Amino acid sequence: MDTSEKGCASRLAYDGKIVRVRIDHVELPNGSMTYREVVEHATAVAIAAETEDGKILLIRQFRYPVGREIIEVPAGIVEDEEDLVAAAKRELREETGFDAREIREIYRFFTSPGFSNELIVLYHAKDIFPSFLPGDDDEFINLMPTSKEECLRLIESGAIEDAKTLVALLMLLR
Amino acid sequence: MDTSEKGCASRLAYDGKIVRVRIDHVELPNGSMTYREVVEHATAVAIAAETEDGKILLIRQFRYPVGREIIEVPAGIVEDEEDLVAAAKRELREETGFDAREIREIYRFFTSPGFSNELIVLYHAKDIFPSFLPGDDDEFINLMPTSKEECLRLIESGAIEDAKTLVALLMLLR
Numbered sequence: 001m002d003t004s005e006k007g008c009a010s011r012l013a014y015d016g017k018i019v020r021v022r023i024d025h026v027e028l029p030n031g032s033m034t035y036r037e038v039v040e041h042a043t044a045v046a047i048a049a050e051t052e053d054g055k056i057l058l059i060r061q062f063r064y065p066v067g068r069e070i071i072e073v074p075a076g077i078v079e080d081e082e083d084l085v086a087a088a089k090r091e092l093r094e095e096t097g098f099d100a101r102e103i104r105e106i107y108r109f110f111t112s113p114g115f116s117n118e119l120i121v122l123y124h125a126k127d128i129f130p131s132f133l134p135g136d137d138d139e140f141i142n143l144m145p146t147s148k149e150e151c152l153r154l155i156e157s158g159a160i161e162d163a164k165t166l167v168a169l170l171m172l173l174r
Numbered sequence: 175m176d177t178s179e180k181g182c183a184s185r186l187a188y189d190g191k192i193v194r195v196r197i198d199h200v201e202l203p204n205g206s207m208t209y210r211e212v213v214e215h216a217t218a219v220a221i222a223a224e225t226e227d228g229k230i231l232l233i234r235q236f237r238y239p240v241g242r243e244i245i246e247v248p249a250g251i252v253e254d255e256e257d258l259v260a261a262a263k264r265e266l267r268e269e270t271g272f273d274a275r276e277i278r279e280i281y282r283f284f285t286s287p288g289f290s291n292e293l294i295v296l297y298h299a300k301d302i303f304p305s306f307l308p309g310d311d312d313e314f315i316n317l318m319p320t321s322k323e324e325c326l327r328l329i330e331s332g333a334i335e336d337a338k339t340l341v342a343l344l345m346l347l348r
Contacts, residue, residue, distance in 0.1 A: 003236040003243060003314040014188040014195050016211045018289050021188050021195060026238060034312045036238040037190045039213055041289065062177040063287040064200060064210040069177060070287050109337050112285040112292055113237040113244050115192050115215065120337070138208045140177040163285050163294070163337040170344035 003029050005036070013037075018077075041118035045088040046075035048168040049100055049125035055145040056172065057096045057128075058165070062140065071144065071154065072162045073169075075120070088123045094135030096143055100125035106171060111163060120164050124172065148173055177203050179210070187211075192251075215292035219262040220249035222342040223274055223299035229319040230346065231270045231302075232339070236314065245318065245328065246336045247343075249294070262297045268309030270317055274299035280345060285337060294338050298346065322347055 006027040014021040020040040027033055049057040056073070063070045074095035078087040085103055093099050107122045135141070146154070151169050154160050160169060180201045188195040194214040201207055223231040230247070237244045248269035252261040259277055267273050281296045309315070320328070325343050328334050334343060 001314060001316055003234070003316065005236050005238050007238070013190070016187070016195065016197070017209075018211050019195065019213055021190065021193065023190070024238070028312055029236075029314045032311075035191075037192050038239045039193055039290075041286075060177070062179050062203075063284075064179050064181070064198070065212045065289060065291045066284050066287045066293075070284070072287075075288075107332065107340075109335050109340055110237075110240050110244070111337050112215075112290070113240045113246075113336055114249075115239060116213075116286070116290075117239045118286055119240075138202055138206075140175060140203045142175055142177065158281065161283050162287055163283050163341060166281075166283055166341045167337060167344065170341065170348070174344070174348070 001029070005029070008033075037115060039116040041116055042077045043119045043121065044075055044077050045084060045091060045121050045123060046073050046164045046168060047088050047092045047103070047123045047125050048073050048172055049092055049096065049098060049128055051128060051145055055147050056151055056169070057098065058144040058146045058151075059095055060142040060144055070162050071160055072165045075164060084121050085123075088121075088125070090133060092125060093131050093133035095139070095141050097130055097132040098128040099131035101127035101129070107167065109167065122164065122168055122171075175203070179203070182207075211289060213290040215290055216251045217293045217295065218249055218251050219258060219265060219295050219297065220247050220338045220342060221262050221266045221277070221297045221299050222247050222280075222346055223266055223270065223272060223302055225302060225319055229321050230325055230343070231272065232318040232320045232325075233269055234316040234318055244336050245334055246339045249338060258295050259297075262295075262299070264307060266299060267305050267307035269313070269315050271304055271306040272302040273305035275301035275303070281341065283341065296338065296342055296345075
């Protein structure tokens with residue numbers, strides 16, 4: 001069955017700093033009309049960086065939308081015209097103080113394709129070395145280098161509450 | 175380091191069908207002020223349902239925000255006052271035509287805690303039986319019962335592009 005939907009008209013309902021909300025009139029596969037809300041968000045990169053002794057550089061930061069500290073892999077929005085690998089290395093330097101000589105894309109996925117176009121490009125970084133870059137002045141981050149055994153325990157206890165971090169760790173721990 | 179942020183004032187910037195956007199003025203850990211955009215989204219359930227012969231009930235549906243068909247586990251928004259397990263069973267019936275005698279929560283995670291409060295409660299369903307419930311009239315879904323070996327191949331080829339589905343399959347395939 002062809003399930004595709006055709007956009008007909010679009011209206012910008014909200015234009016913000018991080019997100020824009022669009023309302024599109026669409027034609028459904030059966031010919032009837034409805035509308036779809038789309039939360040537009042820039043593509044993001046996420047980086048699972050591994051130390052020489054096999055620890056993963058996790059970070060802990062307060063995430064205002066969910067009202068608590070969340071354990072995550074470093075991640076951030078790709079800037080205009082920025083190369084994806086350059087964005088991954090920049091975010092890693094800003095959020096952990098490390099750069100990586102080896103960086104390899106391992107997966108691409110949408111965080112919530114039912115309402116948002118946010119795409120995350122996930123990297124595995126190795127051969128890291130100290131190289132701090134000042135980050136955004138509204139980000140306060142605790143670095144948490146974590147062994148793979150401890151990552152597994154964190155997952156099993158339910159402490160990894162972020163989808164991209166679960167994907168990254170489950171892929172690396174396979 | 176305490177990284178918590180305190181919300182001070184809040185303004186509703188967009189009030190839609192699936193999402194609401196709030197702009198909150200917040201005090202950062204260092205005492206300075208900024209604002210945060212929050213995309214409010216209801217809690218959702220997702221269900222990895224397993225057939226007697228070990229296949230996972232995947233679905234394929236067009237996701238307008240990303241402009242293509244995406245392979246996913248069944249999922250949907252929890253309705254007002256609805257019990258989480260009831261929501262999971264309802265979504266499973268609507269999207270696959272099966273109900274489950276055994277349903278167990280396996281994880282909870284946020285899809286994108288940097289800008290949204292969307293929480294997904296993930297279930298593993300077993301001992302399924304046919305029990306169709308008519309779904310939303312704007313949803314067109316192809317059912318795709320998929321063996322675990324094939325799920326693994328789909329992941330390895332990059333064909334699973336949805337974060338919750340990656341988490342569900344990687345957890346079940348461990």
